[in-house]
Amino acid sequence: MSTPHSELPPVSSAARESALVKRLAGRGAEVASEPPSVWFMRQAGRSLPEYRKAREGTSMLESCLMPELVTEITLQPVRRHKVDAGIFFSDIMVPLKLAGIDVSIEPGTGPVLTHPIRSKADIDALPPVDDVYRAALEPIREAVRLTTHELDKKPLIGFCGAPFTVASYMVEGRPSRDHLRTRALMTAEPELWARLAQWVADISGEFLRAQVEAGASAVQLFDSWAGSLAEATYRAHVLPFSRAALDYVRDLDVPRIHFGVGTGHMLSAIHEAGATTVGLDHRTPIPTAIETLPAGTAVQGNLDPALLFSSEEARFAEAARIVREGRTAAGHVVNLGHGVPPETDPQVLTDLVAFIHEQ
Ligand SMILES: Cc1c2[nH]c(c1CCC(=O)O)Cc1[nH]c(c(CCC(=O)O)c1C)Cc1[nH]c(c(CCC(=O)O)c1C)Cc1[nH]c(c(C)c1CCC(=O)O)C2
Numbered sequence: 001m002s003t004p005h006s007e008l009p010p011v012s013s014a015a016r017e018s019a020l021v022k023r024l025a026g027r028g029a030e031v032a033s034e035p036p037s038v039w040f041m042r043q044a045g046r047s048l049p050e051y052r053k054a055r056e057g058t059s060m061l062e063s064c065l066m067p068e069l070v071t072e073i074t075l076q077p078v079r080r081h082k083v084d085a086g087i088f089f090s091d092i093m094v095p096l097k098l099a100g101i102d103v104s105i106e107p108g109t110g111p112v113l114t115h116p117i118r119s120k121a122d123i124d125a126l127p128p129v130d131d132v133y134r135a136a137l138e139p140i141r142e143a144v145r146l147t148t149h150e151l152d153k154k155p156l157i158g159f160c161g162a163p164f165t166v167a168s169y170m171v172e173g174r175p176s177r178d179h180l181r182t183r184a185l186m187t188a189e190p191e192l193w194a195r196l197a198q199w200v201a202d203i204s205g206e207f208l209r210a211q212v213e214a215g216a217s218a219v220q221l222f223d224s225w226a227g228s229l230a231e232a233t234y235r236a237h238v239l240p241f242s243r244a245a246l247d248y249v250r251d252l253d254v255p256r257i258h259f260g261v262g263t264g265h266m267l268s269a270i271h272e273a274g275a276t277t278v279g280l281d282h283r284t285p286i287p288t289a290i291e292t293l294p295a296g297t298a299v300q301g302n303l304d305p306a307l308l309f310s311s312e313e314a315r316f317a318e319a320a321r322i323v324r325e326g327r328t329a330a331g332h333v334v335n336l337g338h339g340v341p342p343e344t345d346p347q348v349l350t351d352l353v354a355f356i357h358e359q
Helices: 019-024 049-055 067-081 094-098 120-124 131-136 138-151 163-172 180-188 190-214 231-237 239-247 264-272 286-292 305-309 312-326 346-357
Strands: 103-106 110-113 156-161 218-222 256-259 277-279 298-300 332-334
Touching: 019 218, 019 298, 019 332, 049 067, 067 138, 067 346, 094 163, 094 190, 110 163, 120 190, 131 190, 138 156, 138 190, 156 163, 156 190, 163 180, 163 190, 163 239, 180 190, 180 231, 190 218, 190 231, 190 239, 218 239, 231 239, 231 264, 239 256, 239 264, 264 277, 264 286, 286 298, 286 312, 305 312, 305 346, 312 332, 312 346
Parallel strands: 156 218, 218 256, 256 277, 277 298, 298 332
Antiparallel strands: 103 110
16 A cells, blocks of 8 residues: 555544534534535435445445545545535444454345344353454544545544444344334343443444544434334433443534434433434424424434435425524534435435535
């Protein structure tokens, strides 16, 4: 390798002072005259032909450990759509793989574990989160350094999976609609559950911290499946561990987004886990969220991904409404209510970004 990547200059302060990062920190008033900020969950990925080409012949988790490839894939949607941030190309399962767990991501299915967690012995056998694990994160740090160097003034958003969502893949062994085994474990064996959730908080928290230390300007905690929980269950068995994961970056002064699908019934709890910004899916009205959350909290979202397949007229009308409603928040960043579906026409996203920037 000819470039001494680890000697790249530190991340541009312009990225950390960008309008998008200020909005995520609840400092939207400082940049009120600037165009709205927008990025999309899953903006990198199968909706882009250049992604499909770059990924040919390399498995998902393998590609996440190849720094040049990660940089290229992270930059693809930034180049094409002119979104205001890159989202680090990786996966919520990467920390498991780096910790030595036998996991793969099966195309069209999702994460699959060879040995799902089924007993106390399985939890006893989880590897320690130690210097060996932190050293294994080096390809992640390297990829972030390369990517932030290329992004220059645009921020990179780092992320990790929240303990409930990641642990539900570990317990179920594969994607599950209702996470029954996981939810049963919480109440049947709360102490075992707590050990598993704390372990995930530690591996995911270290993964998140590695990204910020290497140059990411904001983070998002994905608790995609938390919406399947009642608020009381969430508070008792999940919130403390999500907070533990976010605590890994609390001293690093970057905004923290917290997102889960279908969490409109417990937005305050999602915020209390340690977020500066609450991510909203398309079912939660922005004014309701602003009213519910403490003053100073920013919001992100929340265009229904179905609108990507609707008429341009309907899509732009919704986008304009979302931008308008977001102006009353301490900070608002436009996003979808969940990830970009693989079938999306990329031109629709490019045109949508241009429209949002004109508002
Ligand atoms: C639940 C979850 C996972 N991974 C993730 C979540 C939380 C977000 C959410 O709720 O969608 C997070 C994730 N996964 C990926 C990103 C990176 C970048 C981005 O958002 O642009 C992020 C932020 C890449 C990816 N992660 C995955 C892909 C597709 C891989 C491919 O090209 O086949 C990408 C681009 C694979 C993946 N990984 C996972 C699933 C369910 C899948 C889809 C499996 C499939 O339908 O084939 C687990």
